[in-house]
Amino acid sequence: MVIKEKKRHLAVIDIGTNSTRMLIFRNDQGKLVRVNKSVRYTRMGQGVNQTGRLHPDAEKRNMEALEEYKNIAADYEVEEFYLFGTSAMRDADNTGAYLDAVNEKLGFEIEVISGEAEAELGFVGVSQCFDEKILIFDIGGGSTELIYGEDNEIKRMMSINLGCVRCTEEYLFSDPPTFQELERMNEKIYAEFEKRTNGFLPTKPYKLIGIGGTATSLSTIKQGLKTYCSEMVHESTITKDELERMIDSLASKTIKERQNMVGLEAKRADIILAGAFLLLNIFKITGETIFTVCDYDNLEGAAYRRFVMEK
Structure with missing residues (x-):
């Protein structure tokens, strides 16, 4: 036996x-x-x-x-x-x-x-799946981490105190948010990202990879997934144009309407818009037009x- x-x-x-x-x-x-x-x-x-x-x-x-x-x-x-x-x-x-x-x-x-330690753990998670030049972003509730690595080794990383919960509480008060609220939030995010990433961003080409709840939620919304499926989300992609269309749709809805959207967990409905704007500004500062979602993270x-x- x-x-x-x-x-x-x-x-x-x-x-x-x-x-x-x-x-x-x-x-x-x-x-x-x-x-x-x-x-x-x-x-x-x-x-x-x-x-x-x-x-x-x-x-x-x-x-x-x-x-x-x-x-x-x-x-x-x-x-x-x-x-x-x-x-x-x-x-x-x-x-x-x-x-x-x-x-x-x-x-x-x-x-x-x-x-910085949080960013490092994110890189270790992603490097189980990718071994080329990668720029990872992790949009959390309170901060956004950026990590650049080559050959499974971190070259540089940073943590920026802007996240989807923090930005929602600071800038979005109306339901649905007003154009002025969204514009002010967008301007503040871009200004902070531009200032903090000056001299940080690597030379191209590299693969832009998103981890964390904002990236995975936007993927499930795009795919219309009623339940989360790791295999469907992992290595899925979202373009800047697709993101902008999702932002237009999310911004026009109340929180209650967003709670009923297929692919979006109800408890993320109030913060997904801020997360999407953080991602939009990552596209802006990097000049990239597409990112890949990774289901492995910190x-x-x-x-x-x-x-x-x-x-």
């Missing part, structure tokens, strides 16, 4: 500004095998830009999500966890108290990582860096 070796399951949890995600995976002889991927929209960045503090409601939502993830992980007999927090937790003054509360209630330790990067590369 052959006794099969038990498969060892591990988990990584990313506490972002808009969503909290968990990847359960195994290390199969140096190859990362995804087993389960979950997302909960906890909106940790709620009000952080205005108050500099994590909102009690956001803390409650996130604690509930982490508790749920702990139960899911138990079903998979997960042996080890790695949790990391990004932009909202970097910016909030009361993050330390929340980290203590999570540790006391659930036994989880959370590492709050820098924007979650897979953290899993690979923490549990696969070090073993």
Whole structure:
């Protein structure tokens, strides 16, 4: 009788500004095998830009999500966890108290990582899929990361404090937003991107790659996917013209109307427009006219860096 070796399951949890995600995976002889991927929209960045503090409601939502993830992980007999927090937790003054509360209630330790470390994890995730010259963008809730790499090696990276939650809260107050609100947001994004990326952008040619919720959501909208399908989203493409048409459609709709759009998750309906404008300005500053979506991102990067590369 052959006794099969038990498969060892591990988990990584990313506490972002808009969503909290968990990847359960195994290390199969140096190859990362995804087993389960979950997302909960906890909106940790709620009000952080205005108050500099994590909102009690956001803390409650996130604690509930982490508790749920702990139960899911138990079903998979997960042996080890790695949790990391990004932009909202970097910016909030009361993050330390929340980290203590999570540790006391659930036994989880959370590492709050820098924007540069977040960008690096995104690159590690993407480099599992692409090995040519790549410029990666990751539009998050609170920040946007840009990473340039060649031959699976990062050449330079930066984190810009503009994300889809932050821009929505700062510029979009009407429903649907007014032309003036959209124009002001667009101008501010372009000015900041142009200033920050001066001297950063690589010489062409390179492949422009998008990771994270904005990129994947725009792909599911374009394809009209009723449920998320990794195989359909991964390596799909969106052109600048297609993006501009999607922006026109999104901008004309109320949040409630966007919630009913095929391909868009309802809890992303209020922030997708700001995310699309951030992407439009990435097209503008790079001069590119098409990008490729990658379904591997900083979650897979953290899993690979923490549990696969070090073993």
